[in-house]
Amino acid sequence: MLSAIIAATLLIVGSLFCLVAAVGMLRLPDTLIRMHAATKAGTLGTGFILAAEAVAADDLGTTIRAVAVIVFLLLTAPVAAHLIGRAAYHRGVQLFEKTWIDELDHTMKNKQADPDSERPQS
């Protein structure tokens, strides 16, 4: 009964985090800010739900698989977010009007706005 209560709590918390991620996706003002909601809250909510499945099943194999999915998500979410953010920025995505600092813009102007030039020449 105790493990069921823990699993139920984790399920509710996880799905609420996922809901917050989706609401943020809808309500936040620009692409890069929206990625903040999608990547962090979404991954955290999914991790909670996978942990709930591990607790509910109460089985070593299931726990290992759930942990594998969580680790995989934690490894891939930042990589995917970095790639999307980089692509979006280089496409010249419209930034939120209250953005007051854009350090990459400064860097880009110094490097003649060529995304290839930031790679080390080897």
Added chain:
Amino acid sequence: MIADSQTLLQIVSRLALVLLVISMALAFFRLVRGPQAADRVVALDLISVLIVAFLAAYAVHAGDTSFLDVAIAYALVAFLGTVALARFLLRSGRAARAKRNQKGDEC
């Protein structure tokens, strides 16, 4: 008060499934509305993460842990899809900028 732990998990996992479907609908709304291609890619990424969560919640609901294997496979494929879309965005953005620069030279 719910006495049976199985019933509790059934009810709660159904509630979680409903919340996840609502989240997916909201993310899908952003996917349709855009307005830029990058917004759509971010929405697709969120939807794929939500599908992994949905599979895990459904594994609790059905009491069948083999849905976790589906979640593993789906997470792998979704990551590859996101990376491919991001590279496509980067490449098409470069092509568009090169075209713009060419036009700027002609003027």
